[in-house]
Amino acid sequence: MLKITDTDLPNIIELKNVTQVYGKTDNPILENVNFLVENKPAQGQFVVILGASGCGKSTLLRFIAGLQKPSSGEVLILNKPVRQSGIRAGMVFQQYSSLPWLTVLENVELGLDFQGVESKERRRRAMEMIELVGLAGHENKYAVYPTLSGGQLQRIAIARSLIASPEILLMDEPFGALDINTRLQMQDMLEDVWLKFQPTIIFVTHDIEEAVYLGDDIYIMAANPGRFVHHVSVDLPFNRDREVKHSAHFNELVRKVEDKMIEVAEMSRKN
Ligand SMILES: Nc1ncnc2c1ncn2[C@@H]1O[C@H](COP(=O)(O)OP(=O)(O)OP(=O)(O)O)[C@@H](O)[C@H]1O
Ligand SMILES: [Mg+2]
DSSP: OOOOOOOSSOEEEEEEEEEEOOSSOSOOSEEEEEEEEEOOTTOOOEEEEEEOTTSSHHHHHHHHHTSSOOSEEEEEETTEEGGGSOOOEEEEOSSOOOOTTSBHHHHHHGGGGGGTOOHHHHHHHHHHHHHHTTOTTOTTSBSOTTTSOHHHHHHHHHHHHHTTOOSEEEEESTTTTSOHHHHHHHHHHHHHHHHHHOOEEEEEOSOHHHHHHHOSEEEEEETTTBEEEEEEEOOSOSSOOGGGGGSHHHHHHHHHHHHHHHHHHHHHHHO
């Protein structure tokens, strides 16, 4: 079980003894999950979650987004129950989640719809965001495959989640379905976005290199039942570019995480 260290810093995301049971069974998907992300002053944080398929990662993100309540336990944002926190959390789902009957521009503007932003200003900010995610020139196309590629549809979802400047950004395998070049481009785009807005990002992936490249903190989950079992602190420079992947330390970290993943897979089988 992972030991949680709670320092004097404010707690931005906190899960306390969270258990989830689906249906009529005695086997919880998640059992007594404890998790803490502290709010470091003047910097966002990039937290990565790794864990086997089905261990409950997407379920955890839905709790933090306030889309679902756990069977038991507490989910706190800045020490308040998630729906009372007043914090803006954006979510990029595992499946593409753009609305195909709207254009790219309308999809991105939707991210501001509930904030009462005046339409001209909404358009201006949406165009700025479209530019940032590399979709300029596509703004009037419908957000539908194959008019736009899978990678482009995912950029729309990212732009929509970013436009409201969320304090917390939840990203569920956002680059999982992309080809390798698009994936690398998106990683660097996200790195830029993160430096610019500094939200707290909780990012789920199955790709260890991606985890080490993007993350400051990596948390590894075991399955059956799902819970956090390891934390790896990524002590690489704050502002990274792809060169860092050639460094010995980067590769050491990848190996370290890989070894822990293998150990955790064994552990999950035994239970
Ligand atoms: N609404 C639901 N009703 C019943 N079972 C569910 C529900 N949502 C999730 N589950 C089950 O809970 C388990 C965890 O699901 P979850 O989607 O959180 O896993 P995950 O870690 O995100 O997996 P993956 O890496 O494949 O995306 C799975 O066995 C899934 O079938
Ligand atoms: Mg999932």
